[in-house]
Amino acid sequence: MEAANCSLRVNRLLLDPKFESYKLSLDPLPCYGVDLDAAVAEVKLRDDQYTLDHMQAYGMYNYLHSNPWCPDSVFYVDQLGRILNLAVTLDTALGKPIEVFRFPSDLSACDKRLCSSIHFTSTDWVTLSDGTGTLYLVHIANADHSGKWELRFNQELGDPFIVLHSILFVREEVQIIDVLLLTIEKDDLNVEGSGFHVSLEWISIALPSQDECKFEVLKRRKLHGKSVPHYAAIEPDGNGLMIISYKPFRFIPNEQNQAEEESMEQDEKKDPLYVWQQTANYVTFTCALPEGTTRDDIKIHFAPTHITISLKEQKPFLKGPLYSVIDHESSTWVLKDERRVEVTLAKKDIGSMWAEVIIGNKQGEFIADPAQCAAIAEQLLHLTSEDLNPDPDGDKPPCNAQELEECDVSLEDCATLCRFDGSSLKATHVVRGGLAFGSYHFLFSLVATPELMPCFSLRHDVDALLWQPRPAPSDDLWEHAATFNALGYVQASKRDKKFFTCAPNCSYAALCECVRRIFIYRQPTPVATVLYNRKEGRRVGQVAKQQVASLESSHTILGFQASNERLFVLTTKKLSVIRVNNGS
Template sequence: MAVQIDFKPNRDLLDPKFESYRLSLDPLPVLKQQLSGGVESVDLGDDQYGYLHVRMAGIVNHLFQDSWAPECVFFASEAHHVFWVKLSQDGKLTKPRIVWQLPSDSSRPNANTTISFPCADWTVVSDGAGGIYLLSTPSRTEGEPWQLCHTYHVESCYPPCHLLHSVHYNFPSSHQVECLLAHISRPQDVEGNLKLSETTMHFVCVLEWISFSSAVGSETVSWNIKRQRRLVGGSFPNYAAIDPAGGALCLASEREFSFIYDSQKQNDKDEVEKVGDLKPSTPPLYTYIQSLEDITVVFKIPETITKGDIEVDFHLSSMEVKIRGKVVLQGLLWNNIDVEASTWTVEETKLEVILTKKETGLVWQELVKGDSRGEEVLDPALVEEIHNRLAHLTSENELIDGSAKPAYNPHQLEECDVSSEFFMFLRLEGDSHHVTHQSNIGGHQWLFQSMVSPEKLPTLCLRHDVDGLLWQPKNVLSEDEPEQFRVEHIATFPALGFVQASKQDRKYIVGSPDFSYAVLSDNTRHIYIYRQPESLNAAIELRNRKTGQEVSSIAKQHVVNLEQCDAILGLQACKHCIFVLSKYVLFAIKINES
């Protein structure tokens, strides 16, 4: 049985008195490095139209940071060269240097290159079309050329594919590199013991977990495939990483994932089983979208259904929908409706029921109380209205009149600010395929993933109330601990959950490895930086003009407008600067001059 792990916040890392960010007009130095040849950036093809394709394309960050040397970043050019750039000790950007050329293959479809660094001496590169390259890179910090040691092509992989994570193991007699590759496929095209129903979805997400091994001590290092495992799920995972200490896989996903293939157990089908007691991948019975005045409910119906086959009865606090005498939906509504103003209509294969709210301005938490068969689609206008109600938590203008807004009250949180989606964190054992640890984190909006320490699992940042809380999954090696795996709250980014929701055009969001700031970018040229609250100098006395209370710390917000930047293709952060990648220019915003 899986152990239930607790995402319990550390109260010492929360700031209940946090009010807002103050816009700082202090200029931040911006370094520029012109790039010869455009950055590789391939859009989705006409046949890649599914929601999962869009989800995977949305996580593509074309700038790759070396977690073992955070001041070094890499990117691929349109000519399939891998370039290296570093922020040197004198605070300047080095000139881009080619460290490797991807093998040319005219038959390879256009796809984005992804890079992962399992250790300080090895690098894994995916060409986006199923090709995996294992390279020796002992001098990455100096930008020395990489040496190709092994090439492998995943035959069952459908481009585009994305390299999510990789780890390196040192054994007494061998080295081992494991990598995790994701791609989108039709259910009928997946190789393995697929258990998902093909009738419920057009596309599925496939995770290829591949292990490479080589002998230690040989003059020429020869790598071979040791093991290959395959998982399939109905959603693209927000978080997917290989546990560097225990041969397990950690996932945070909205849908179930199943092991469908294991090269070491391919003759034992009973060992390949569904993992996790997760929500079935069935389509919703209905969808609904609400504004401040009404709710529109949509049912999909067969073409043979006519208006005469449908009955809809409205009451003050309930409704009933019948199709050919069969009750489809019945029950108490979340709140009262205006019966006379409510109506319904049939259009081709769609039944629309429009409920007029009795109390306008109230956001309903659900449509019918206790009915979970429906799915809500958020209205952008409603979301914007909610953001305007909470706009006092951040500002685009410097606050000079000293007026203070009240601190955030969790009872003011609107329903649209709480994620009600099914969302699970799982740790899957690689040999038994069983879930060893799990936690339901539904209700906490996903923010971002970051690498705080290269020898540990990546961290995940979730929204709690309006804050962004950073969580570190970790293995506990002490014999005194009752559990060998847990998730710890290690840092808090105040009001980051609200701040990111207020940026409608946001593209990337990352946090610095030392937790000193978080940074967001939009699609074009704006960078928003949110620093942790800093204590004022004891010699400086600052008081709130309205309340007279002494102000002991200030949280600053910076807004940087990048010139010569038509589209932001990548964003990474280190302790001293923020790297921003555009098509022809690499920017470095110096954040901590000292």
């Protein structure tokens, strides 16, 4: 089954075409800090970790972790193998970080270890990696996340890895933790390119019931790709996986899923459920019906973005979200020969061409109209010629690279957003680079709502758009949740930027440079005084502010996290807290 080509639907109500700029504010930002007893367990890249993938995955790793269920609480690992927690309730009375867990093994004894990684799976479970190849599942007993964590499960999995994401869900009355791990492996046979590939391992672990005490590894699935993913997260129900990457990923078959793949291939060889055609105004498809079917037996429901077709009291045999919006009041159907039903959908966006009828449904077969094919071939005839173009630049070239600014050029404009099904291990929805994905460039990800998947931010034109993924079969897999005006353009001009994030409530966005400086960009807010735009002579009702904070330390910034009220900045020997907003 081929993946459905999708697009990200921008909510125009969340865009501000009249946004002018950020106004620099000199309002002071309270900054407090606490010195660390032991340095952060930073792991430098080795001589054999020389590729861009190694730098993106390990060299730019965020050593500071936040607990989405407990605001203003951050964690890090120090050189003694301790996980320490700083929970802030009063900025002016910062206490020392408290030890909540200590890795049982000596981390310094492993020559090829990676940085330790932490991910908060649920309100009372944490997934850990010590960077040596061992996975830990830790239980949090206290509701306020204070006190010691209790180790419940650990297992050696092989090569060192970092934890990207983890979830807890219930299936058939069994609690399951799904974990997504990343490692960069050397290609022994394929030496093209960098000589390495990126491996994502998706592991499912069943938690013991009250009568049992044994954890069970249910599944281990692997994906391989040629670039480090910008974003990778498991759906809350464990049924799917979403990845944003520069180069595509694919599942590596094993004995466990070989039979499932063969079964899927056999299903794909069945006769099509319907055949369809389209014009500039209509999409028409025909479904075969049991002989003797009457008009009263057929039930068809049209909606602007959905269609449902069923017979008598049976379950619908064809339903789902349409590729594009239709005029449901003008859409019709007719019964032919008591054996076929012909459905005509009136396109709302006249002239647009559909790639499929129902998103993700591959039971249909497209039949091209010979007249349309001839017309398209004639339109494209000028693009093929046996003669070389004597003037390739022409008087109106399609693009003048000299007019592009440096921050408009990106090597990763063709990144792909892909959703994989957890059962078939195949891509079901794809937003490809180019026309569908536009000039979007990945900016950052964060957890806005702990119960949902992490959000991700993409550059759209000059803005930064925040998208909230929804698990399939949602009508809209990716919801446009917020916009940071002009921030896509602003961040692209920062040469030394290292980490980029925003507050969970989207009240501000922030980025930090490698050393010292932090830039804060607030959402537009109403102004108390009367302001006018000098050029246009109109009154300005809202102003977006930019603020700059500078740390006293000149050490490299190793970690960066944001809450609705505070920014947390981690260096080798100090954890700083910047008060950004006052609590309501």
